[in-house]
Amino acid sequence: MNAFKSNIFEYMNGIRQYSIPIYQRVYSWGIEQCQRLWADIVMMQKENHEGHFVGSIVRIDEVSAAGFPKAMIIDGQQRLTTLTLLLIALRDFIKNNNTTTEINAAEITDTLLINSYKRDGDRYKLLLTKTDQEMLKKLIESIAPNRESVSKILSNYEFFERQIAKGDLKADEIYQAIGKLQIVDIALDRQYDDPQAIFESLNSTGIDLKDSDLIRNFILMGLPSGRQEFVYNNVWIHMEELFSYGDKAVLMDNFFRDYLTMKLGRLVNQRDVYKEFKLYRNIYWNTKTEELCRDLLAFAKHYADMDSGESSDVQLKSLYIDLKTIGLGVAYPFLMKTHEDCANNIISVTTLLEIVSICVNYALRRSVCSMRTTGLNYMFAVLKNSINESDYLNSVKAFFILQESSKEFPRDKRFIDEFVTQDVYSKKICRFILCKLETWNGHKIVSLDDLSVEHVFPQKPKASEWGVVQKVLLHTVGNLTLAHWADNSSMSNKPFSDKLTISQGYKQSALRLNEYIVEQSEWGETQINERARRLAELAMKVWPYPMLADKELEPYRKLDDSVTQYTFESYGNSDGFTKILFESLNLRILNLGTVISRVFNKQYVAYKLDTNFADVEVQKQRLHIWVNLRFIEVADPKGICRDVSGIGHLGNGDVEVYLDGLNKLDDVMVIIEQAFRKQNAE
Template sequence: MDAIKGNMFAILNGYKQFVIPVYQRIYSWEREQCQRLWQDIVAMQKENKAGHFVGSIVNIAEQAMPTGVQKFMIIDGQQRMTTLTLLLIALRDYADAHHQDDQTINAPMITSLCLKNDFQSGYDRYKMLLTEADRDALIDLIEKKPITNKKPSRIIENYNFFVEKVTSGVLKPAAIYESIGKLQIVNITLDRQVDDPQAIFESLNSTGMDLSESDLIRNYILMGLDNDEQIYVYENIWRPTELLFDYERRSALMDRFFRDYLTMKLGHIPKINHVYEEFKQYHLNSRFNSVGDLCQDIYTFSKYYTDMCFCRSSEPALKACYSEIQALRSEVVYPFLLRVHKDWEKGSITLDELIEIIKMCINYVLRRAVCNIPTNSLNKTFATLKNFINPSDYLNSIKAAFVLMESYKEFPTDEKFVSILTTRDVYNMRIRNYILSKLENFQNKASITIENYTIEHIMPQNPNLSREWISDLGHDWQKVQRTYLHTLGNLTLTAYNAEMGDYSFTEKLNMEGGFKQSALRINSYVVLQDTWNAEKIQERAKELGTKALRIWPYPSITEEKMAPYKKNQNAKPEYTLNSYEHLNQFTRMLFEKLDLRIMNLSPDVHKEFKKMYVAYKLDTNFVDIVIHKERLCLSVNMPFEDVIDPKGICRDVSELGRWANGDVEVFFDSLGQLDDVMAIVDQAYHIQAD
């Protein structure tokens, strides 16, 4: 390994080419990073500084040739090198355009020294050779070709940014050129025979390099291949995979995909910042014959994933399902539906069955949202739902799994769903537009676009109601308004919200654009009324609730089909607090005090009574309580070495057998210990919550 301090001009000088290998991410610096670099340059000149350190470049020298261009593969530093190249191009173009007025900058010298290798042909002509996604854009700028590519490109965007800065006059062109020379860079060249590029790359990332989890996965997969296979896998599998994802949000979406992909494969949810590490372990333990086979599997599931994300399908019914997932923002269903899509492709289920399963998932998420059931358990529910699939009875096994869900996982029944839907504040729900749109468009061949309408309160929101409204609502009109204002029965859609205002019900019915002129189905009950009050609101809510049961139905399965699944469930015993043999008046008192404190940590905490202990969970158990005769034993789920324990009340049980989960043991035998014990529990809770 050789490390040499220099500047951009020294690094680029000579017959050299810096190549971005295919496993590197595309150029990703945004305006913010370019602005920061520009501010550093301006500050350095204004304050007359001798220099400014901008970081290091790490590369691997390819075998030297007696003639021609010496090539270096960059494994770190492409973002700043590419950005400085864009600034040099902008400066050169300015000098070319203004050479008669300002001859302080030599445009041909910039081209020859920093951009091109004179007398070389093909790609060897260029000092920087980017990956396929960015290569042509940079070459076009170097060659001063017209920019005709309509695709979004940060290469073009950031070049335009620097053109704007160079022409702004904040610094003279000669000062900009001088400042680029003052930017200090450490150029580190690795020896392929001695140094381990993958280990060095991971070390660089661990010290703060801004790579996403999907960037790390791509580098891990491709960096380990020989050059020919690397290029083949990248061009034929990996690059097509990347192109499935939206350009502007590619990195974030691919991070989400890999987390959901691993969740589907492993049956548990990797922590957000541990996806790369989990992927490496998955790869090492997987049964793929080659890296190419693994990448092909990733491509297959990426196709399902992006179809759902971007609502892409040649099947109208499937596309409509994807649109509903997006409207509900129920991406939590993705890991399970990835598996189901694969089974559909294999022919294990039909298209109609696939659509029915997707709708079941949508109905489950919607009903729980309406019933205001905490969402924290949904990730785990869908991560493990595949475990209930019976390949020989595919659809019924999923229906049974949903029907048999209990407690915090329940699929709300028709009675519960309608009761809450018709009485709760729907107006202030995030999904109100989705609910009203579905109620309007159900079995409607001429469906409406919800964005063309606004939500109208039939009984107005204004607390100072007119005499007509007070008369319609009765003597307790204030209570009626307070109780029913935002409920489903009082909400509708209109294109004339501003015109209707606080007018009386009769005026809203008959005015131009009023309810009687509305073709919307959601107003069919309203137009038949001559007054509006609590009774009418309740009647309309009941009518809409009946329709909602048809739109978001409960899983339909006969008792005969349910029987084998019920039998399996009934075989599992149910436990309560009274199930524990050592529970007595004292330990019950300790438990109730501690239980109250733990449950008050968050509404997302849920409790399960197991055979030997009581479990408290977010994604998984963060603390378990075993009830002894004279005390409670807490098993706290976090590494012992991470515990902050000033009172020394914890014990490392990582190497000991125990009933509950967790490496940290704490005993609780008096109320005076409650705060100290909760301080430990709180640490384990925040590891999952944060």
């Protein structure tokens, strides 16, 4: 590696051509970064500064077959492109305005923008990726661009046009200031330098790279130069195109996290995606980078289909929309696995449909029962580890059936009780529930698109009508339906008799939801409860509980460490003092929240929400505690914690602490509560 102090004039004044590798992200600086650069230029000139450092540009030098020097830009595309746009804007201002200046517009073009004696692509000093290069070429060649085009190249050029035209600085001053902008020119040696390692370590002042940017560079930069373009054009670009339905960078970051979670069978934190991906690639794929890219493409197709709600299969498409409506993105890692197994003929499409339906039903029932979503990401991350490929569907059903406590799949009795009594109207999925009840089993004889949720007994009744309905049953499912007039408050607050007979009223409605309603002559507590019961019976069919016979379930029952197997007395090395310590600590931990579950394991007591947040080993005359936090995360005002991240230990987490006296209980709880709060918020 060689590093040189330079500026943009020295850097571009030669015949070397700088190109952006095909795998680099497109030009992404926006107006904010351009404003910062322009402010630096104005300040530098007004305050007569000697110079201003704008960052480094990292390159790998190459030579064409004809001996033409070229360089591939590893880092610095954004600032190099932006400075080029500023030079073009300055050149055009000088050329198009009668202004007194010592700067020659043609000289800017011939020395800093083009190689006059080269043709076609070799003509340009800076060669960007395809879409960006077309716009940059027009600006360099003074070809009028389409001003309606959506292009950061064009919008940033126009920004500099406006700033120069304001006249805060004269053209000569701007040119001088550009020459004072200092860069560090870093040239890598292919034989000795690792471009990717250097790329990762650079502290850019521009827009932070996304995980998807880092992963793309890591994958493609590691390929021989002859294979980079082939893999990008034939595999990688097709994967990126799958995510064009939204914010591509965010969607791809989410995909890579879920892909790793699925492959590794454990939860991968978003902050660790790039680090985890590098380890995964090096351990499991090693020299098979192209095969890894094809694997990514296959799973990206499944992911994008689910997330965008698109499928050629009508039933799958409907289920994908259900997944999105309910908000069950945490199931994507598991469902990507089942989709790929279907593609590989390990399971049938029918089995795939049933598995996706089980996930939807699980989430819907839990939502109706107001159960917490905390920990479901972990549960779905490890679900694939429970699949028995020789008994695929039953093993998935068994997994859900055997979930308990905070992960329980609500059984029929609980679901019915909650479905009838819950305030369904306040739930985000209220309309979804009503529409599904209406259209279940192919029943759809009207369009639901223009229907809104309607209270049969009005939300604003006459004072004489107030009572148990208004106080208890108003927002329950028995009093809710779909109607055309629901946005019209004067209509929706009419008496029940009017709602039956008015135009577009219940009797004119073809909705299944209104079949019971139109049979009634009055509407009150009795009718609401009866209708709720009928809808609950239908809801059990729409969102059924997975069923297995006892003999089918039995192989999947596991003996686990539970309170029936172990108690405090199982830890025989303790004494009376330790029991006092434990009972005091146990009470304080359980008082943190009613959602905490405690499990007496063989070697320690676990306290958990979705996973363990604290594990307590009972020792003679003290308690040995592990807290599920990274050591760098813990706030330890008394200095009582030890970092055990690199040491073998029983419990979960990197933080170890001891309790050997009641006077230290408050200090220990400060540490434990941090892990509880973190897990409770996720």
